[in-house]
Amino acid sequence: MRTTPANFPSMLTRMLLRAMALIIVAVTLCPDDAAALPTFARQTGQNCQACHAGGQFPELTPYGRLFKLTGYTIGERTLPFAGMAVVSDSSVSNRSKSDDPKEDFQKNNSLIFATGSVFAAGKITDNLGAFLQVTYDNYASQSADGQFHGHTNADNMDIRYADRSIDNSHDWIWGVSANSNPSVSDVWNTAAAWMQYVPVPSPTSSSFIDGSAPYPGFAAGSNIAGVTAYAFWNQTLYLEAGGYRSASGVASFMSAGIADADKTKLQGTNPYWRAALSHEWGPNSIMVGTSGMVADIYDDPLDTSDPTTIHHFRNIGVDSQYQYLLDPHTVTVQFAYTRDNQRIPAFLANQPVQDANGNPLPNTNSTDTTNVFRAKASYIYEAKYGTSLGFFNQTGTTDSALYDPTRVYGNISGNPAVRGWTSEVFWTPVQNVRIGLQFTAYDKYNGASHNYDGSGRNASDNNSLFFYVWGAY
Amino acid sequence: MYKVRVTMLALMASLATGCANEPRSRDTANPNVSGETLALQVCSNCHGATGNSTSPQFPNLAAQQEAYIVAQLGAFKAHSRQDPPGPEYMWGLSRSLTEKQIQELASHFAAQKPERQLVEGRPERIEAGKAIFTGGIPDKGIPPCASCHGPEGKGNATFPRLAGQHVDYLVKQLAGFQRTNDRPSATLMKTVAHDLSHENIVNVADYLQAMPNHQER
Numbered sequence: 001m002r003t004t005p006a007n008f009p010s011m012l013t014r015m016l017l018r019a020m021a022l023i024i025v026a027v028t029l030c031p032d033d034a035a036a037l038p039t040f041a042r043q044t045g046q047n048c049q050a051c052h053a054g055g056q057f058p059e060l061t062p063y064g065r066l067f068k069l070t071g072y073t074i075g076e077r078t079l080p081f082a083g084m085a086v087v088s089d090s091s092v093s094n095r096s097k098s099d100d101p102k103e104d105f106q107k108n109n110s111l112i113f114a115t116g117s118v119f120a121a122g123k124i125t126d127n128l129g130a131f132l133q134v135t136y137d138n139y140a141s142q143s144a145d146g147q148f149h150g151h152t153n154a155d156n157m158d159i160r161y162a163d164r165s166i167d168n169s170h171d172w173i174w175g176v177s178a179n180s181n182p183s184v185s186d187v188w189n190t191a192a193a194w195m196q197y198v199p200v201p202s203p204t205s206s207s208f209i210d211g212s213a214p215y216p217g218f219a220a221g222s223n224i225a226g227v228t229a230y231a232f233w234n235q236t237l238y239l240e241a242g243g244y245r246s247a248s249g250v251a252s253f254m255s256a257g258i259a260d261a262d263k264t265k266l267q268g269t270n271p272y273w274r275a276a277l278s279h280e281w282g283p284n285s286i287m288v289g290t291s292g293m294v295a296d297i298y299d300d301p302l303d304t305s306d307p308t309t310i311h312h313f314r315n316i317g318v319d320s321q322y323q324y325l326l327d328p329h330t331v332t333v334q335f336a337y338t339r340d341n342q343r344i345p346a347f348l349a350n351q352p353v354q355d356a357n358g359n360p361l362p363n364t365n366s367t368d369t370t371n372v373f374r375a376k377a378s379y380i381y382e383a384k385y386g387t388s389l390g391f392f393n394q395t396g397t398t399d400s401a402l403y404d405p406t407r408v409y410g411n412i413s414g415n416p417a418v419r420g421w422t423s424e425v426f427w428t429p430v431q432n433v434r435i436g437l438q439f440t441a442y443d444k445y446n447g448a449s450h451n452y453d454g455s456g457r458n459a460s461d462n463n464s465l466f467f468y469v470w471g472a473y
Numbered sequence: 474m475y476k477v478r479v480t481m482l483a484l485m486a487s488l489a490t491g492c493a494n495e496p497r498s499r500d501t502a503n504p505n506v507s508g509e510t511l512a513l514q515v516c517s518n519c520h521g522a523t524g525n526s527t528s529p530q531f532p533n534l535a536a537q538q539e540a541y542i543v544a545q546l547g548a549f550k551a552h553s554r555q556d557p558p559g560p561e562y563m564w565g566l567s568r569s570l571t572e573k574q575i576q577e578l579a580s581h582f583a584a585q586k587p588e589r590q591l592v593e594g595r596p597e598r599i600e601a602g603k604a605i606f607t608g609g610i611p612d613k614g615i616p617p618c619a620s621c622h623g624p625e626g627k628g629n630a631t632f633p634r635l636a637g638q639h640v641d642y643l644v645k646q647l648a649g650f651q652r653t654n655d656r657p658s659a660t661l662m663k664t665v666a667h668d669l670s671h672e673n674i675v676n677v678a679d680y681l682q683a684m685p686n687h688q689e690r
Binding site: 041044045046047049050062063066067070073074075076077123125126127163164165166167168171280281282283325326327 | 493494495497498499500501502513514515517518519522523527528529530557558560561562564565566568569585591641645
């Protein structure tokens with residue numbers, strides 16, 4: 001890995017000055033009594049850290065997990081709205097190896113209002129509760145004249161009906177969730193929908209590299225519509241199963257605001273499952289689990305007439321999480337691994353490809369496998385000062401379909417490998433404001449450590465620094 | 474699509490009827506939900522269904538004195554007990570509880586059987602703690618804890634049960650009595666704790682958590 005480039009220190013100073021200004025604004029604007037999802041905190045009257053480990057959202061404590069599994073119904077009904085906003089600034093290590101740095105590294109080193117979300121969330125009846133997130137991305141698209149355009153669309157949605165039978169000798173929680181994203185219904189932070197650095201830089205909203213570190217996930221992605229049924233027995237065994245379809249008809253609100261061309265279009269009902277074993281002793285809790293999904297996705301979301309254009313995916317994951325929670329310490333260790341097998345539709349498989357010089361490459365594959373591994377450890381003191389270190393490693397089959405000689409973005413090896421580390425320090429001055437600095441170092445990018453784009457760009461040239469201020473009310 | 478539609482309809486229907494499910498409600502503001510139900514559906518999440526909590530973050534309530542529980546819930550509700558976990562965890566949950574619910578919650582937990590706790594302290598610490606509990610520290614004018622909390626640490630009325638309580642919770646309370654006025658009802662304890670050293674506090678807490686309590690009802 002390269003040493004830190006010379007422009008980083010000056011950039012750090014600038015970021016710190018901006019941070020100070022922002023903190024003052026944030027602290028004066030936001031009173032102390034709100035929480036990670038402030039509407040839930042108002043409903044139970046509790047602090048965020050009752051439900052979020054050390055106050056680091058979205059990671060749930062054992063109590064937060066039970067709150068969610070019992071359908072967000074603990075407490076009293078209150079006005080169920082909350083808002084959240086992220087202001088950020090990011091910087092890529094090396095901008096010289098590019099033909100058009102202005103174009104390739106848009107918004108690099110400038111403070112932007114990245115995203116905002118509105119939530120409608122909370123208890124509806126004794127058995128029914130909801131978590132509905134609508135997100136605004138200030139830099140969602142860019143028109144031909146280079147202007148960015150903001151866009152609002154449906155984000156994570158989870159409406160659930162839950163019941164619980166409990167006495168001194170047994171405890172059964174069960175329920176049904178209608179949701180927009182496989183595993184968004186899950187309560188452990190290593191589930192695909194939740195295991196992320198929050199806020200994560202969004203690739204469209206700042207420089208290109210941010211947010212391109214891989215996460216385990218399901219090929220079907222979000223903004224689809226599913227129903228899952230789950231049960232949690234004696235706070236030990238968790239089982240969930242269900243199916244997902246394209247979000248249409250009554251469920252179309254789950255993909256509201258997403259252009260038809262950007263929606264995932266699924267064929268039929270696609271199964272999702274989850275099993276987890278959980279155990280608590282003293283201040284410790286551990287979970288070991290597995291999840292999976294089989295999905296048939298149309299190649300072109302605008303044309304779902306031809307079943308021979310379907311990509312068939314099989315995703316299987318294993319994940320584990322350990323937490324130690326005892327004031328003033330919060331420790332979390334997480335692992336997640338998913339394997340993705342894809343059968344490529346016949347019209348895209350076995351196609352001839354030529355490299356930039358016109359030499360033939362092997363024909364494209366008819367099947368691909370990708371593996372993503374992630375590990376993360378974090379420590380938070382007094383729910384205020386936090387630090388974490390994460391490792392990611394994506395490996396997979398080399399496929400000429402990935403060959404792309406574009407400078408900066410390209411991939412000349414045809415291999416999807418990405419590997420690196422993310423470290424973070426953050427500070428939570430009041431429970432609904434968090435200020436953080438993340439550094440991501442790549443030692444493999446688009447298949448190679450050196451010259452991955454064929455024009456001399458190395459993985460470490462993409463190392464990036466990301467600064468954010470997150471607030472919720 | 475059919476399945477999704479049916480579920481959505483079911484959800485809408487139950488939303489429309491607003492059906493309260495009192496025997497299994499987690500609504501802390503509905504006076505018709507019994508204390509017993511709240512104890513199992515809500516309090517159990519942290520304190521355990523039988524008042525034996527897994528995490529030391531949450532005090533054990535099993536066999537705690539009924540009058541003491543009533544008094545503490547009142548203190549959380551009135552915001553007079555303000556050691557940090559109080560506002561963070563208990564103020565909100567207790568804000569709408571009725572007197573009747575508080576009474577029922579107290580009798581539920583008072584009637585539970587305490588589980589035997591792990592013995593975590595070293596034997597010499599536990600011995601030293603026992604000496605403080607049964608004999609006080611005469612040099613410093615500290616009375617025996619047993620004189621108020623009972624020879625077996627079971628408490629009496631508003632003198633709380635201490636036997637089998639988590640070390641971490643006990644240490645935090647004693648340090649709090651010493652340094653703060655976060656628990657204004659604890660005037661007696663403020664005097665008692667004033668001259669305890671940190672060492673004394675850990676010793677007595679180790680002894681209390683280890684106090685044999687498995688034979689009791």
